[in-house]
Amino acid sequence: MSSLYDDSYYTAKKVDLDKRAIEILRENSWGDYTLPTKGLYPYQWNWDSMFVALGFSEIDLDRAWTEVESLFQGQWKNGMAAHIVFRKDSPTYFPGPKVWGGTHEVPTSGCSQPPVAATIVRDLYEKDPKLGKQRLTELFPRLMRWHRWFHTMRVISGGAAIAVTHPWESGRDNSPDWDDALAAVDPTGVTPYKRKDLGHVDAAMRPTDAEYDRYIKLVEYGRDCGWDHAHITREGPFAVADPGITFILMRADRDLQALAKYLDKESAVHEIDTWLYRSRIAADYLWNDEINAYAARNLRTGQHADGVSSVGFLSYYAGITKPKRDAKLQKTLSRILKAAPYSVPSFDPEHPKFDSRRYWRGPTWAIVNYLIARGLEEYGFEEKASRIRLDTRKVIQDSGFYEYFDPITGEGSGGNHFTWTAAIWLAWASPMTDGCQR
C-alpha cells in the first residue's frame, strides 16, 4: 500500500487537480484582478491577490504582474495599500464601500493587510527580469511608500513591532490573539447591520456576532476620525503588535532591498537598512517565554497572547534566528505538528481556545503553510518544511480547494473553489512542483 509520503499516492489525482487549480484562477479572474471566491468575497483582497499573482506566475507571468498592478490602484496618498479594493458595490458582502467611507478615488477599505507583495514581486521579477524590469521600476516607489507607511503609521514610539488596529488588518480576523484587546472595545451604539457572510458559510466556521459588532464599531471609529492612521494607532480602541505582519514585513523589507539593488536605488537601500536594523528589537518584544513562541502583544496593556498562533513560526521566513530561542521554538513546533495530522493549525490544538473549524482559531491555511515552510527550508529545517508541504498537498487532495481546513480531520471549511488555495497548489503544493527551487 502506498503511504502519504510516496509519490505514487498522488498520481491518480495529480492531473485533475492541476487543471482544476488553473480553472479556479481563471474563473475568479475579473479582468485585471481576482476574487478570493465568488459570493463570500466579491472584491479584490490585498494578500489574497498577491498569492494569486504567485499562482498566476506558474502559468501566465504577464497576468501575474497585472494582478499586482491592479492592487496598487487601491493605494492611498499616504502610502497605505488598502486591504480591500471595491470595484463596485456587491450585494453579497458587508461591509461595503459606504460603510468604510474612504475618500480614495477607487473605493477601498480603511486598513491594510499583511504585506507579502514585495516578496512576491521579487519572485516574479527573478523569474524573468527582462519582462519585469519596466513593471518593477513603476511598482518599486509604490512598495516603498507602503512599507514606509507601516514603519511610521503602525509603530508606536519606541516600539518596532508592527501594530494592527483592526483584526481584519492582520488577515487573521478572529484569532485568539485579539481576544483580550477586542473584549475591551465597547460595541455600544454600533449602527444596526446584517451580516452577509453567514449566507455563504456555516456560522460555526465564522467569527461570532459579538466579534462582528466590534469589527464594525472599529470601522466606524476609523471612518469618524477621517482615517487618521497615526491617531488610530496611538489612541484608537484597538492596537495589538502582530507577529504575522511584523515577520511578513521584515521579510518583505529584505526582498524590497534586493529589488532596490537591482534598480540601483541607493537611498532606498539605506532607508530599508534603518527598518531592518530594528527587526531584532521587534522580535524580542514579541517573544513569550511562557509559551516558548513569538506571540501577539496588546500595545495598550503590554499583555502577551497566551497561546501559540501559526504565524509565530514565521520568524525564519523573516530572517530572525537566535539559537537558544530557536531550540525552544522548534520544540513547540514539533509538539504542534504531532498534535495535528493536517498541520499547521492556526492556533495551538492543545490550548482551550482551539476550535478546529472556526476560521483563525484552529484551521490550517495553505498560504500560511507556504510561508512557514519557505522560512524553515531556508534555515535548514527541511524535514519539517517537507512535512508541512506534504500535509498541504494531502489536505487539498482529500478535500479540495477550500479556504481553510480542519487540522485534525482534514475537512474543508469556509469558502470553496478558493483562489489562494489553488494558487498555492500551483506554486508549491502540487507534485508538479517537486524538485523546484523556491
Ligand code: DGY
Ligand atoms: C471578511 O469579511 O471576512 C474579511 O476577512 C474581512 O477582510
